[in-house]
Amino acid sequence: MRKIICLMLLGLISVEGWAGEQTWCVFDPLGAKGDISRRLQDVRLTALQNRVDLKFQFFKNEKDAIQAFDQKKCSGLAASNFNTYRYNHFIGSTGGIGLISNNRVARMFLQLLNNVHVEKRMIGQDYEAIGMIPIGTAYMIMNTQQINKVSQLKNKRIGILEDNPPQQALVQSVAAKAAYVDFSDAVDLFKQKKIDILAAPAYGVLPYNIKKEFGESTQVVNFPVAYFAISIVIRPKDYPAGFGHQIRNWFVKNNNVLAAQAIQWENHLPAYYWADISNFEKQGYEAMVAKIRNRYVDLGYYDAYFVELIKRLRCIDDPQYLECRK
Template identity: 25%
Template sequence: MHPRSRSTRALAQAALVLASAFAPAAVQAQDLPKMPPGMMNKLSEQLMKEMKPLDKPLHVKVCIFDIMGRAGPVYGIAQDIAIEARKWNLYVELLPFTNEGVAAESFRTGQCEGVAITTLRARMFNPFMGSLDAVGALPTYEHVKTALQVLMGSEKTYPLSISGKYQVVGLAPLGAAYVMVNDRSINSIEKAAGKKVAVMDWDKSQAKMIQQLGAQPVPSDITNFAQKFNNGVVDIIAAPALAFAPLELYRGLGTKGGVYKMPLINVTGSAVINRERIEKEVPDLDDRLMKMRKFGLQYVDQAIAAIRQIEKQVPNQYWMDVSAPDQEKYNVMMQQARLQLTAEGVYDPRMMGILKRVRCHHNPKAAECSTQDE
């Protein structure tokens, strides 16, 4: 094998190692920004001008993943939405789950008509939409906003939100995932060798990739990955800055740790429905969903502003700058990881093409924009 081929494959594997460390539970933090009083009612009044109520009552069950269950912020927002939904003759019964895997499986087996989960997990229902959170694919929040406008605001991409009987009806930004290490001396991919990395036990490929790099995978789940980092059981995790305070990740960072100031993944959440069940009772379902998607895009800026505000709460002492040469190396690394995962059928090539066009829209002079890759 040519030396360059070996090096790019190693970089791709390294990106997979870091991507595997991401724990989706982190975005369910208890101090997520609260919606101002009366805001939900105001939003429903605006939407009411664009969409009339259903002709007859529709009763549905929705599985909600919130690590804090009924006491969590996601479930709380879902309750507010359910109350407002009655104005459209839609009656929603919410079923809270503290385990995302159980929530997804309950939806898959028909216990719910809808489910709220991370887009990473939603890939099992729609490989195209589930590929949105690809490693390194959306380097800034400006990229995230553009991607959401393409996916949620365009009628051309609407059919791609449907996969069999399932449909992703909504996407929401949840924040960038940053690599966090308990020792600043782990300042390169090469130095991750021998270190312990938290991996999600529901994706067995993660452990394989970590072993190939020489690091040690530590099976974890959404309820204990932070505790393992804080107690020194693992050396490396990746999570949104939103998780820093509520999951007390500063304990794991200690006095020697740091956070790479470079997003690994821009995380989103997905709302998925079983359209086979619902469209039988809502003949104009597609028209209604398209209106709701476009309506939701009006508030992407507010969501991103809230995320930025929380990121500012991470003390400056923890942030680790990434040099321009290293950043370029990591960009190549993540691109190779995307190519490898696409070739293996993990990422959808159509989504990879869209995300590349988004990146080239923001930076047309980037090297990748003159190639046929992705």
């Protein structure tokens, strides 16, 4: 059926208006059969309507996808919001600590992608951010004894990304030890007990038998660390005028489906893996995270407009959040 639809769409597009093929480098740990890749096939249908025939080159290692994009082997890149930060600070800030707190807030953000004030911040001279696939909240996964106090993080080895100063500052603030990882080796290092705590979305661990492969004591702390998403950036000069806007419209129209998928992944993680911490500890941690985050807003690392926007959305979702109280 999908092939038939594609052929029908191609028949409606004149040869004169055809913009040709464009390739996106796509990071998906599960390859061409992964959920991220399947979602991009839906985006491809909208691209066809806008005179672009998208081809995808899949990478299980994110560094390889980014390298290929930088070498201009692809005109588009679908990779983590943490690492697309270098191309667009606005969309990269979606992975900021203490910002997008859950899939509901992520969904509200998706609804605004074609807002004029948001859209202009996604368009740069060399790169343009055109969409975001929610993967879910990153939680602390522990293979050490249960931790229910921030003070118990002292001297624990926490896996963080090397080029992420706010994550480094957060680890230092709880007197833990930073262990640098990337998405290609993080889970293996965790399984080998070379790190004690791994921040990851449920999507990242669902393929594993957690108790068997990570250890019987493994638990997931039910408290958000950051938000993980796949961001899409392109070189706009390679595409027809208005292409980015049309793709962002697709994400706006499909915000519910995209967020629902992320929620479904989190719901698939069995209840006995989750560990709760007290409201008192949550409030103390939130205050610490907000302080560090605001420091990096002042330094220009996080996009200030994005931070204020997410604060407003978060207050709609959770009026009791500390920055929402008056």
